[in-house]
Amino acid sequence: MxxxxxxxxxxxxxxxxxxxxxxxxxxxxxxxxxxxxxxxxxxxxxxxxxxxxxxxxxxxxxxxRNQQREQVPFATVSQHEKLGEVVYEERVYPAGKWACVTKGEKLYEQSISMAFMKLMRYICKENSAGRHLGMTIPVLSEIHMQEDGIRFMKDILTAYYLPAEFQESPPEPADPEITIVHRESLRVITRVFFGTTTEETITRQINLLWEQLGSTDSLHRDIYIVAVYENPGVSCRRNEIWFIRREP
Structure with a gap:
């Protein structure tokens, strides 16, 4: 279960x-x-x-500790507006250390459920420092597409950014399924959406952003990222879909 x-x-x-x-x-x-x-x-x-x-x-x-959240650092490159509202924007996230878990359950929701619970325990003292590490936002879920470009691959990677004070020396996880990974800098196109994140809702958001962007070869089509910002008690949570820009 x-x-x-x-x-x-x-x-x-x-x-x-x-x-x-x-x-x-x-x-x-x-x-x-x-x-x-x-x-x-x-x-x-x-x-x-x-x-x-x-x-x-x-x-x-x-x-x-709901209000004690640290933003993952980034720099805004550009914003695309329509009728005075930001439709999507481009950002650069610097390299840094993340705690990551990969799960491959039957449903996307099950995979990220099990992964996040593991990360939650790591954040809440199940680590070599024996202390609460602090929450950072967003938490990322990395999706790889099957060859048809429509369905998700089974394995989903969920990643939590280590707070600034632990970037140099991350506490070791007690759970062997959690790995500390140095992820390189990332340049992404982001679009905000609200509500739950299921395979169906994410697919819809991917299609909407492609409609807005039009045809381009500068972005990956085989991998996407879902960024989650809100805590579990928020009824209309803020999320983003991220498209990853190819390296020049």
Missing amino acids: ALISIEDLAELDDEQLDDDITDNPEPMDDEEEERLYAHWQSVASTHQVSVPREMTGPIQEMTR
């Missing part, structure tokens, strides 16, 4: 999580802890997935 993902929580009504849970830095009492865990399980059950009890600690840690 798959683990719940950040996608699975997108349907949570914002009123279901009380302000005293999400904003209180103090440890939760048993009632608050159970209520928060029950919210995760409630949403998970609608997707026929389960949240193991061992996730209780990381869930609380992430919830308490």
Whole structure:
């Protein structure tokens, strides 16, 4: 049975999580802890997935530190606007160290669910430093396309950028499935979209951006990236689809 993902929580009504849970830095009492865990399980059950009890600690840690998020560094190269609104933009992300997990489940949603839960535990003290590392945004999911250019390959890589203080010396993961990878700089075309990220919704976003860009050979067509910015309790989460520019 798959683990719940950040996608699975997108349907949570914002009123279901009380302000005293999400904003209180103090440890939760048993009632608050159970209520928060029950919210995760409630949403998970609608997707026929389960949240193991061992996730209780990381869930609380992430919830308490919801506002403490570090932006992955980047530089904006250009923006394309229509009627005064940015339709898409081009950015450069510098080289850096990322914690990565690759999963190949039956569904895209299952793969990123299981990968993110592993990364969540790594962030929340299951590392050689024995401390909470801090959340960075966005979390990336890397998609490779099959030869038909329509369907996704089974294996999905999910990546978490190490906060600035750990870039030089990343804490080692306790989980052997997590690897620390130095990823080279990346130049991407990005388009914002909101809601859940499934294979269907991502395919739609890929097609929409190609329609806006038109025909070009300067971008890869066999690999795309989905960038997720919001925490699981946000009902209308911000995401981006990234097209990767080929090296000259």
